[in-house]
Amino acid sequence: MTLALSVNTAHAAVPCGSGNFQAWLDDFKTEAASKGISQATLSSSLNGITLDQSVLSRDHSQKVFDQSFEQFSGRMVPPRLARGANMLKQYGSVLSRIEETYGVPGEVLVAIWGLETDFGVNIGKFPTLRSLATLAYDCRRSEMFRGELLDALRIIDRGDLTPAEMRGAWAGEIGQTQFMPSNYIKYAVDFDANGRRDLLRSPPDVLASTANLLASLGWQRGKDWQPGSPNFAVLQQWNKSDVYTRTVAYFATRLTHAP
Numbered sequence: 001m002t003l004a005l006s007v008n009t010a011h012a013a014v015p016c017g018s019g020n021f022q023a024w025l026d027d028f029k030t031e032a033a034s035k036g037i038s039q040a041t042l043s044s045s046l047n048g049i050t051l052d053q054s055v056l057s058r059d060h061s062q063k064v065f066d067q068s069f070e071q072f073s074g075r076m077v078p079p080r081l082a083r084g085a086n087m088l089k090q091y092g093s094v095l096s097r098i099e100e101t102y103g104v105p106g107e108v109l110v111a112i113w114g115l116e117t118d119f120g121v122n123i124g125k126f127p128t129l130r131s132l133a134t135l136a137y138d139c140r141r142s143e144m145f146r147g148e149l150l151d152a153l154r155i156i157d158r159g160d161l162t163p164a165e166m167r168g169a170w171a172g173e174i175g176q177t178q179f180m181p182s183n184y185i186k187y188a189v190d191f192d193a194n195g196r197r198d199l200l201r202s203p204p205d206v207l208a209s210t211a212n213l214l215a216s217l218g219w220q221r222g223k224d225w226q227p228g229s230p231n232f233a234v235l236q237q238w239n240k241s242d243v244y245t246r247t248v249a250y251f252a253t254r255l256t257h258a259p
Contacts, residue, residue, distance in 0.1 A: 025137075037150070037153045049133050051134050055126070072247055084255050095110075098204075123174070124169040124178075129163060155184055160198060184209075188205065218234050232245065
């Protein structure tokens with residue numbers, strides 16, 4: 001009886017936020033290995049990782065989105081219109097194939113791409129694995145981020161990205177349209193057929209994966225995306241901020257009239 005108890009205690013999960021970060025991380029590695037993550041991936045991804053206090057500070061002091069639609073769209077859309085129109089032309093044939101496959105128009109995808117990262121220019125510099133491990137250790141949303149960290153390791157395990165390539169926003173979003181790792185695992189597609197689902201460097205993969213996610217949320221082919229429409233409700237699942245969603249819809253509509 002005593003032996004059984006000591007064995008169970010030894011394998012009990014280290015709770016979030018308790019003890020030191022390294023003890024928590026060692027326990028997490030054991031769990032990840034039991035879920036099929038390779039030792040090579042665990043070593044290359046998690047060895048030497050430390051807690052990032054700046055990520056915790058950002059997470060605990062998130063400001064409410066308080067700009068009006070007029071303020072936000074006025075700041076974000078006009079400087080991106082010309083580039084967005086150029087992207088529509090540059091990737092015209094790819095976007096046509098994507099719309100054929102997933103039903104999502106190029107204007108909507110380009111609008112999201114522009115608003116999320118300036119068409120891939122600003123994808124973020126935070127080491128993704130460190131951010132996710134920090135947020136999984138913290139007790140605020142521990143279970144959610146524990147799952148995201150496991151999915152980030154699966155992305156590495158299947159060969160899409162290396163640990164060093166995984167850099168993005170402070171909360172773990174990666175790629176040119178800012179996918180959380182769980183969405184990367186579920187919806188990323190290898191649209192350029194080079195053997196990797198690369199949402200950091202391949203615009204065809206980025207745009208097709210974004211369309212795949214929107215289609216999975218219920219995007220209706222051939223319908224508009226204005227507020228009140230079913231497709232606007234799909235965009236609200238992409239980002240719950242009404243101001244942000246209305247800005248995507250407005251930007252996409254402006255792109256349909258771009259010269």
